[in-house]
Amino acid sequence: MCRIGAIKSNEYFHPAKTLELMRSQQKGHDNSGFAFVMQDLGGIFEPYKDLPVLSMACTDMGIRIAEDILHSAGFVRVMQWTPDINNTEKNLNISPMPNYVFEVFNYPKMYKYATQEEKEELLLDTRLKLRQALEDNDNGYVYSFWPDTLMLKEIGNPKDIGTYFNLNTPNNDFVSKIITVQCRQNTNYDIVRYAAHPFFLQGYTVLANGENTFYEKNKLFQKNLFKGYIGFESDSQCFLYTLHYINKILKWPLKYFKHVITPLEYEEILRREDREVLLRIKASLAHLEINGPNTIIGVNPDGTMFVTCDSKKLRPVVIGRDKNTVIITSEVCGINEVLPDRDTTEDIYPNERETVVIDNNLRIERWKQ
Amino acid sequence: METIDTTSISKSDLKWQIEHNQEKCTLCGRCAAVCTMGAIKADVQKRRKVVSCGDFPTPQVSETAVPVIKQIVTSSKNCVGCELCTKVCPNEAIRPVFNEQNRMNVKYRALNAESPKRGGRTNLHTEGRTLDKIKIGRISQMTDPSLDAMRHTFELLAPFGRVLPPENLPFSVDEKGDLKINKKIPSTRWIYPIIIGDMSIGALSPRLWEAICIAVAYLNEVHHLPIRMCTGEGGVPEKLLKSKYLKYMILQIASGHFGWNRIINSMPEMVEDPAGILIKIGQGAKPGDGGLLLSKKVEKHIQEIRGVPKSDLLSPPNHQGLYSIEESVQKMFLSMNAAFKFKVPVAIKVAASVTSVSVYNNLLRDPYDIVGGFFLDGIAGGTGAAHETSLDHTGHPIVSRLRDCYNAAVHQGKQGQIPLWAAGGLGMNGNLAADAFKMICLGANGVFTGRLMLQIAGCLGNDFGKCNACNTGLCPAGLTTQHPILMKRLDIDKVAQNIVNYFLATHTELKKLMAPIGNSTLPVGRSDALITVDKNVAERLGIQHVC
Numbered sequence: 001m002c003r004i005g006a007i008k009s010n011e012y013f014h015p016a017k018t019l020e021l022m023r024s025q026q027k028g029h030d031n032s033g034f035a036f037v038m039q040d041l042g043g044i045f046e047p048y049k050d051l052p053v054l055s056m057a058c059t060d061m062g063i064r065i066a067e068d069i070l071h072s073a074g075f076v077r078v079m080q081w082t083p084d085i086n087n088t089e090k091n092l093n094i095s096p097m098p099n100y101v102f103e104v105f106n107y108p109k110m111y112k113y114a115t116q117e118e119k120e121e122l123l124l125d126t127r128l129k130l131r132q133a134l135e136d137n138d139n140g141y142v143y144s145f146w147p148d149t150l151m152l153k154e155i156g157n158p159k160d161i162g163t164y165f166n167l168n169t170p171n172n173d174f175v176s177k178i179i180t181v182q183c184r185q186n187t188n189y190d191i192v193r194y195a196a197h198p199f200f201l202q203g204y205t206v207l208a209n210g211e212n213t214f215y216e217k218n219k220l221f222q223k224n225l226f227k228g229y230i231g232f233e234s235d236s237q238c239f240l241y242t243l244h245y246i247n248k249i250l251k252w253p254l255k256y257f258k259h260v261i262t263p264l265e266y267e268e269i270l271r272r273e274d275r276e277v278l279l280r281i282k283a284s285l286a287h288l289e290i291n292g293p294n295t296i297i298g299v300n301p302d303g304t305m306f307v308t309c310d311s312k313k314l315r316p317v318v319i320g321r322d323k324n325t326v327i328i329t330s331e332v333c334g335i336n337e338v339l340p341d342r343d344t345t346e347d348i349y350p351n352e353r354e355t356v357v358i359d360n361n362l363r364i365e366r367w368k369q
Numbered sequence: 370m371e372t373i374d375t376t377s378i379s380k381s382d383l384k385w386q387i388e389h390n391q392e393k394c395t396l397c398g399r400c401a402a403v404c405t406m407g408a409i410k411a412d413v414q415k416r417r418k419v420v421s422c423g424d425f426p427t428p429q430v431s432e433t434a435v436p437v438i439k440q441i442v443t444s445s446k447n448c449v450g451c452e453l454c455t456k457v458c459p460n461e462a463i464r465p466v467f468n469e470q471n472r473m474n475v476k477y478r479a480l481n482a483e484s485p486k487r488g489g490r491t492n493l494h495t496e497g498r499t500l501d502k503i504k505i506g507r508i509s510q511m512t513d514p515s516l517d518a519m520r521h522t523f524e525l526l527a528p529f530g531r532v533l534p535p536e537n538l539p540f541s542v543d544e545k546g547d548l549k550i551n552k553k554i555p556s557t558r559w560i561y562p563i564i565i566g567d568m569s570i571g572a573l574s575p576r577l578w579e580a581i582c583i584a585v586a587y588l589n590e591v592h593h594l595p596i597r598m599c600t601g602e603g604g605v606p607e608k609l610l611k612s613k614y615l616k617y618m619i620l621q622i623a624s625g626h627f628g629w630n631r632i633i634n635s636m637p638e639m640v641e642d643p644a645g646i647l648i649k650i651g652q653g654a655k656p657g658d659g660g661l662l663l664s665k666k667v668e669k670h671i672q673e674i675r676g677v678p679k680s681d682l683l684s685p686p687n688h689q690g691l692y693s694i695e696e697s698v699q700k701m702f703l704s705m706n707a708a709f710k711f712k713v714p715v716a717i718k719v720a721a722s723v724t725s726v727s728v729y730n731n732l733l734r735d736p737y738d739i740v741g742g743f744f745l746d747g748i749a750g751g752t753g754a755a756h757e758t759s760l761d762h763t764g765h766p767i768v769s770r771l772r773d774c775y776n777a778a779v780h781q782g783k784q785g786q787i788p789l790w791a792a793g794g795l796g797m798n799g800n801l802a803a804d805a806f807k808m809i810c811l812g813a814n815g816v817f818t819g820r821l822m823l824q825i826a827g828c829l830g831n832d833f834g835k836c837n838a839c840n841t842g843l844c845p846a847g848l849t850t851q852h853p854i855l856m857k858r859l860d861i862d863k864v865a866q867n868i869v870n871y872f873l874a875t876h877t878e879l880k881k882l883m884a885p886i887g888n889s890t891l892p893v894g895r896s897d898a899l900i901t902v903d904k905n906v907a908e909r910l911g912i913q914h915v916c
Contacts, residue, residue, distance in 0.1 A: 210513060211513035213888060214895065220894065224779075252542070255546070265524050277550060291892075292513045292888075312889070314513075
């Protein structure tokens, strides 16, 4: 089973904090990888909030292929940052790629007057193109190409990955206000970098634990819905695509995500005022239902963070907070490490019918389905 | 030498031969009285005995007459092997024995210039049942927890009615962030994933039909299992049409339109809408044929409810005036939807065929959002009467066809939008839950069952040539007869109770199948849960091959 975590703060913080969060939960994961998504970036990325950032791990050939594609599409690089690799330590349990690329680009000139939707479409198309081009000969992995977002997925022991990327020592350059994190690869199946949580698409981030028993149903329905719904290397990617579909494509408010993935029982719906709507959702989106043990943490493009569970609450999750930070994670020991002085009586253990939502003022709302 | 006539019928030609043990027989006459076929009679036979006593041959002939039970041999009406004679005999003195060497297939046709007709289902078993080759092999073991069938809650419901694509739902977001419906949308009902269907009054005796109705009402009202029953095309009692129990009934309209006059006349007085309308185009047991009710069964009460004179009632193979799928959607669906003000789902039933996917593809593109279900009936389905050649040699197995239809919907990205219901031999091995569950994993939203209800009600026949006399009006169990005395052999309350019991057992079994794969709602299309040791089945259905 995975252990997952998410930290949202009103101050910028370094990914070192996420390592701290996950280290004490290591009995619950298997130290097979480390992956995180940083959103609402600070430090050296802060001046470029509106510009797309490319997160990529690749070979030298991969860099050349990607640059050719980006340049021919009209993207112009404005900033590049490379993690400070620690080559001195030997015997680290990590399978690194030759290059880690975090680059900020200007949109092509012809997009000067483009709408937000047109830009979003371009970024998605470009990422898909890059991904496909790099897949040949295993030339690299394109994790994200989106404004104000960084992503890293690595195979190995999280502690060693932290050492390799110098993530154990906080600094003010590589920081953000939201980080979602997982310390495990998809060890049920082949180790594939794309299969590690968190998953990201057009500003939406999702990470989950547990098995998606309706994976086949979800996947077969989703693969026809939107061009960005690809890969399916992990059964949990389906949760991301459902969130994206509900909120971005159908433009339904976030609260309906819960009604789609774990619809209320028929008898219960009949007792509600909104029964007509809920019954329609239950019927029309039956193939996006989930029916296994899952906790799902999500981040929306506006920075709203949330967590919700399967209809029987078969996986753990806890939310702890202090004045400046809210943490959602699988086990409370993780929060105890990061926020030892918080008021633990305010910790929240969500139930199976809740969506717990944290807004950008760190206000926590508990929505009953 | 005298000519020996081997062309006419003799006992050795018959499918069933009566073995009568005269020594055990008490001549009570119950066997002859109970035999609805008139296949046996009390008779007297001559016995001639020659004995010789003394030192020299002095043959003495003694002739006696002994009473026997004699099998009657005719070219058309003979013992059907129902074994009711055995059942009523106090001394086990009589029993029918199947004659493997029978020649009836040739004799019947040669002597009567007629195609043999019977009820039941296909009796040709040239291949094993596909569903028996499939197991539920994806068990939740540590990746996720199995559920507890006795303690967790489960929801066993299937949609019946048009399900709109999510992007077509007429929703808008109000100022409070709630979704609101802007305009009327087609009706979708949530019902139990097993429908009892669709056997008419006429095919069944009114007493059996009533027993099923009682069972359905009881399952709904007392056990809260929303099981629906399809009326078949044979009219509906007026009292039922005007009662609150109409909500459990799916009214059928088939090519003969029998009983629809009464249904339409009752509409102003209906206090509930029916559960749905099922347009029958075809039937798995006799695809390409219309309904067939021989005049022997068209008794007075059937004439009354169907509004017909006493004669063979042959429904046409087609709905007259419908020439294409598109036209049927426009004409028939629209008029049926309009009749009930678009509040009642309208579905269509066809016999499984090589063409099923084309039909389903077409319906999925239904531009009016009025097709509320696609019912697919396979070759192993039952019937009250059909030409044997149709029963045994026409039709299409249900499993791969259902799977193909589901896959076609997936290909279009429209799975679940026109609910798929499958039938045709489900529960043939007595376990409906296992068959239903596997069909659901292969993509069915639900299944329907008919023949099995007769077996629960005490049918004496089987799928190996036993009885199958549903067409004759002489059903020995009183199930498929309109004869006022024979009908009374059926105990309405007991039959209703057995059907209720069977469904309660099935409900438990469905949960026992859902729990190990970790699901509390129906795993529609979850073919990853299925495995098979048969490579051909695995390849054809796209499920995991194991050994």
